[in-house]
Amino acid sequence: MTLTTSYLQEIFTGLFELPLLDEIARVGIHKRVSAGTYMIRPGEFIRSVPILVRGSIKIMRPDNQGREALLYYLGGLDSCAMSLTCCMGGRKSEITALVEENTELIAIPVDKVDEWMCRYSSWKQFVFLTYQKRFNDLLQTLDEVVFHKLDERLLTYLRKKTDSCQCTVLSITHEEIAHELATSREVISRLLKQLEKAGQVKLMRNKITIL
Amino acid sequence: MTLTTSYLQEIFTGLFELPLLDEIARVGIHKRVSAGTYMIRPGEFIRSVPILVRGSIKIMRPDNQGREALLYYLGGLDSCAMSLTCCMGGRKSEITALVEENTELIAIPVDKVDEWMCRYSSWKQFVFLTYQKRFNDLLQTLDEVVFHKLDERLLTYLRKKTDSCQCTVLSITHEEIAHELATSREVISRLLKQLEKAGQVKLMRNKITIL
DNA sequence: GGCGTTCCGTGACAAAAGTTACAGGAGTCT
DNA sequence: AGACTCCTGTAACTTTTGTCACGGAACGCC
The missing domain is CATH 1.10.10.10 (Winged helix-like DNA-binding domain superfamily/Winged helix DNA-binding domain)
Structure with missing residues (x-):
């Protein structure tokens, strides 16, 4: 599906500046993924960073015995910190991402993620906000397991x-x-x-x- | 204590480029902190990002009943992801950082952390590597608690x-x-x-x- | 209806972790 | 030495969690 700037404006009202929306429209890939699909599994490489427009994705952590603990959910306008670290560092995934509800997302190619960091301050903010959110999600999960x-x-x-x-x-x-x-x-x-x-x-x- | 570029060169061999070392020498604050000192407690704001040169710092997560679980340790040349998110987002700390062994560190003022991101690619890499490491630390800790x-x-x-x-x-x-x-x-x-x-x-x- | 599959309830028991209570050793101070 | 604090060991008990075994209910499919 093709992305238009006006569509993106609707979604990201106030979040990103206009020139950035134009760029996203040009290079972003609009995808629909249906529930039950695995976005990524441990050991795989990630070639793009997703931004969720609708739906939800479940992030899980497997052990070496087939067990798999829930870490957190990604929801509307969220992005994934693991995909960021993996992309920026060229490393393999350590987690599983499973689409929970039918999801609509925009995939941003790796090189753009990096490039935009310096060109658009709103993008930089978005990236850091993503890290912040996921870090807090993880801490909350840990709280639960350790203290409750x-x-x-x-x-x-x-x-x-x-x-x-x-x-x-x-x-x-x-x-x-x-x-x-x-x-x-x-x-x-x-x-x-x-x-x-x-x-x-x-x-x-x-x-x-x-x- | 004053920082010299040559001293920094010794420490950060190959990690940062020369102009960046110069800048660090100019604005970084060289500190020695003795074991037992609290670097930060929950609810406090952070005004600078530390880079550890020597020693170790223990990062803990408190609950609301006086308990406090160990998250991970910071060691040589590590930096702290929490301080990064706190600085970049202007948010309060959610964790406790306690100096475990006598520690020597270089404190980087918040505004420089942000500014250098775009000016020095080695700094950007360092920041992302820090996030990556801490994220993995947290995941490992979670593994332990959940599966063992x-x-x-x-x-x-x-x-x-x-x-x-x-x-x-x-x-x-x-x-x-x-x-x-x-x-x-x-x-x-x-x-x-x-x-x-x-x-x-x-x-x-x-x-x-x-x- | 009969058959197979998946899901749920539950009793009985085992293992792990938390709690209470107390004793005694090691160190410090005077 | 005596008094005191801090640290460790341990028995007895409770609570929580994990495991095994089985029965039966709900559902889909001939």
Whole structure:
């Protein structure tokens, strides 16, 4: 799909200056990616930095035994710090990025990411803001794991999920939750049952309603 | 203490170009900080970005109950990503930085950090490398907490410590370790005793020898 | 309807981690 | 030596988390 400056103006109101929007329109690649697609896996190289226009992407960290912990989500107008470091440093990815909801994004080629840093101060700001956000995301995730018990972690997990999808009913299985919190299905089932008894959630097959 | 370009050349051999070294010599502030000093605490603002020449600094993340988990260490020629984001974004610190060994550092004023980004490509590289390193540090820490049990975490903790101080005998109490791993002293004592029985370490008052 | 698959509930048990309580050793100071 | 503080060891117990085993419900597909 071709990008027009006026379309970009709508999306990035006030964020980027006009000449930069022109450049983005010229070299950016407009993509739609459907849920379930892997954007990147550990060991792969990244050739462009994505800016999300719509949808959400899940960033996960695998270990060497098939487990995979959830790090954070990318949402509207977010970009990815890992892709930045990988691009700028020419290094392999250390994480997995899985498209969670159908996503629309603009891919910026590596060399432009670097070039624009000095040419457009709004771009530089954007890049640093991205680092800042992801760093904080990581710290929050760490807080959860280090300082909180599983039942609390489960609750904040559910809350974040409902926040990002803007709804109170989640379509998810216990198995999936267990995977993202790096624990077992039985444990999650047990804790969810506790939460249900405490009146915090309502459980159905493949669905969880947060009250 | 005044900085000379020739001194900086010794330290940063091949890392920065000559004109940049000149600038660093002019505006950088050479400091010695002794062990035990707090460089920064949560809620404070940062007015300069430090580059470590010698020594080490411990970066910790507090929760709201007096606990404080170890994130990672800064060592030789490292800089701090948190200080970068804080400076570039004008935000408060979210972490604690405690000088672990007597440290020698060069403090770069905020405005120069930004200015040099475009003027010196070696500086830009340095900044991005710093982000990259800290990001990876954080990911590794997260790996430990999410995927490993306490006894393993304790071992890697001890190993990292010995690596950074270049010695096999650590001067540390069980209490301190417990604090950094966000658990209780009794648990650490118990696990250390296990490790001693397994022939991995040798315990003395205020000292732990890694075998 | 019957069949297979996926998902959920749960009991029973094991392992890991946290808590409480207390004893005693090592060091310091006077 | 006596008093004191700080550090370590350890037993006993609770809570939390992980694992195994199984049964049954919900759903889709002939």
